Amino acid sequence: MFETHMNTFRAEMGEKGLDVALITDDDNVYYLTGYYDYLHMEFGRPTILIVPRDGASLLITPTIDLNTAQSAARVDKIAAWNDGIGAEWRTELPAAVKGVTLIGIEPDHMPALVRRYVDELVGTQYLISITPILSEMRMIKSTQELQLARHAGQVANAMMDAGRAAIGDCVPEYEIAIATSQAGTRKAAELLTAHYGDVDMSPNTHFLQIMASGETITKTHHRATTRIMRRGEPVFLCFCGMTNFHRFKLGFDRTFWIGEMMDPSQAAVYEVALASQQAALDALRPGVTAESIHAAYAEVIQGAGYEYPFRCGRATGFSFLEAPQLVTGDTTTLQPGMVLAVDGSVAVDNFRAQIGDSFIITQDGYEPVTYHPKKIDQLIV
Numbered sequence: 001m002f003e004t005h006m007n008t009f010r011a012e013m014g015e016k017g018l019d020v021a022l023i024t025d026d027d028n029v030y031y032l033t034g035y036y037d038y039l040h041m042e043f044g045r046p047t048i049l050i051v052p053r054d055g056a057s058l059l060i061t062p063t064i065d066l067n068t069a070q071s072a073a074r075v076d077k078i079a080a081w082n083d084g085i086g087a088e089w090r091t092e093l094p095a096a097v098k099g100v101t102l103i104g105i106e107p108d109h110m111p112a113l114v115r116r117y118v119d120e121l122v123g124t125q126y127l128i129s130i131t132p133i134l135s136e137m138r139m140i141k142s143t144q145e146l147q148l149a150r151h152a153g154q155v156a157n158a159m160m161d162a163g164r165a166a167i168g169d170c171v172p173e174y175e176i177a178i179a180t181s182q183a184g185t186r187k188a189a190e191l192l193t194a195h196y197g198d199v200d201m202s203p204n205t206h207f208l209q210i211m212a213s214g215e216t217i218t219k220t221h222h223r224a225t226t227r228i229m230r231r232g233e234p235v236f237l238c239f240c241g242m243t244n245f246h247r248f249k250l251g252f253d254r255t256f257w258i259g260e261m262m263d264p265s266q267a268a269v270y271e272v273a274l275a276s277q278q279a280a281l282d283a284l285r286p287g288v289t290a291e292s293i294h295a296a297y298a299e300v301i302q303g304a305g306y307e308y309p310f311r312c313g314r315a316t317g318f319s320f321l322e323a324p325q326l327v328t329g330d331t332t333t334l335q336p337g338m339v340l341a342v343d344g345s346v347a348v349d350n351f352r353a354q355i356g357d358s359f360i361i362t363q364d365g366y367e368p369v370t371y372h373p374k375k376i377d378q379l380i381v
Contacts, residue, residue: 001144002034002074005137006057012133013053019100021130022093022118023049025109027319028134030247033057035073037065046089046114049075050096058096060089071200090117097122104130135323139315140337145248146360149317149339151191152245153358153369156252158187159205159239160372167381169231169258176235177209177224180242188245196246207241218352232262236354240341241320249316251341252370253356257380266351267376273353274374276300277344280312280326284342284359284366290324290332297326297344306346313342316358336363 009032013021023029029049030036037047047065050058056076061069063080070078081088097103097118103126105118118127141149162183166176181204188203212222214233221238229235235256243250261267280297297312311327316339324332326342334340343356355374359366373379 001142002032004142006032006051006074008137009051009133010053012137013051013104013130016102016104016128016133018102018104018128018130019053020096021051021104022096022110023051023106023130024111024114025106027247028106028109029059031134031138031318033059033073033075035059035061035069035075036247037061037068046111048089048093048114050092052096058092060092062089068200072198089114093117093121097126101126103127104133106131106134138317138319138322139324139332140335141317141339141360142337145317146337146339147195148246148248149250149358149360150369151195152243152248152250153371154191155184155187155245156239156243156250156358156370157372159184159242160237160252160254160370163211163237164254164256164372164381167229167235167256167258169229171229173211173213173224173227173229176211176237180209180237180239181205184239184242191245198246201246205242205244207244210238210241212236212352215350218347218350220352220354229258231259233258234261234266234351234353236352238354238356240356247318249318249320250339250358250370251313251316251343251356252358252372253343253354254372254374255353255355255379257376260380261376263351266353269346269348269351270353270376272301272304272306273344273346274355275304275344276309276312276346277342277355277357280342280344281359281366284334284340284361286334286336286361286363288334290326290330290334291328293326293334293342294328294330298328301346304346306348309345313340313356315340334361336361339369340366 045062048060063082066080159180163180166179184205209224213235239252283296294312313326315322338361345354
């Protein structure tokens with residue numbers, strides 16, 4: 001998978017006349033080489049993948065991560081650097097860009113200190129963004145990536161089932177987070193053991209649980225707290241950050257009620273949210289534009305008298321947010337092999353309903369990869 005990605009990228013570089021590319025986004029480094037770690041720029045440790053159009057690829061990484069890089073990175077050479085020794089991560093860059101006329105960089109994902117050095121090293125007239133190349137490449141998933149998506153869906157389903165089972169009267173929110181994390185980790189471990197040979201890949205979920213209950217339900221990205229949930233309250237669970245199997249991300253959301261729906265007016269709001277997702281799914285197929293999916297969803301919401309909504313969804317993969325986005329202005333044509341999160345969502349002053357699932361675009365429609373009931377009577381727990 002990674003070798004194919006690298007070869008395709010180099011072919012694209014040739015078509016664009018690029019001499020060398022400097023890859024600094026962690027997800028793109030992984031996409032091209034299979035190398036990943038968890039503490040790079042967060043700890044002031046630049047990691048740079050140098051890809052010449054012709055010649056040996058080079059991974060610049062901290063000495064502290066050298067063993068991991070040697071184990072995982074599909075590159076020709078590795079240059080390890082240490083704090084305070086020589087020019088550190090800068091050492092290899094002058095030779096890499098010497099005599100070249102066009103250098104590809106990731107402007108939005110290049111750490112500021114690296115960008116400053118690159119600007120000093122070569123004139124900005126020699127720099128061009130390679131983000132469009134990589135974004136377009138990553139839109140269509142390979143067979144191996146689609147397997148990851150389906151397995152990520154199994155992890156997400158296990159997490160949702162566990163979260164649902166843990167919801168109850170007098171239960172603190174954090175207990176839901178514990179239940180979902182444990183279930184996701186166990187399912188991921190099962191899948192890794194059965195299907196993958198990467199012994200270093202962690203099954204653990206490592207993202208704070210997005211959830212809200214009761215009066216916090218309108219806080220879209222609220223995290224699990226010590227709040228005690230009560231009968232009749234709504235509960236929102238979102239796994240957009242936590243569903244991260246083998247680095248593949250998905251979107252998945254549900255709204256529940258504890259024992260009963262205390263405020264019956266919430267039913268009408270929820271039904272519109274559900275209808276908006278269904279309208280998007282009715283339009284979802286290859287050959288249509290990304291923005292047309294959003295239009296179908298927004299028409300239902302606005303037609304019911306609610307405000308113009310946020311985007312309907314987005315593509316996912318090795319990043320939480322990829323191209324295309326299901327939003328007004330994105331005219332990308334949907335193609336088989338894309339993986340998309342598709343939502344239905346309506347918010348009012350004191351309530352917010354959201355349903356979200358992930359899908360693979362197929363030759364004639366779509367394949368769901370997340371599953372959980374959606375009807376109100378199935379969501380009262």
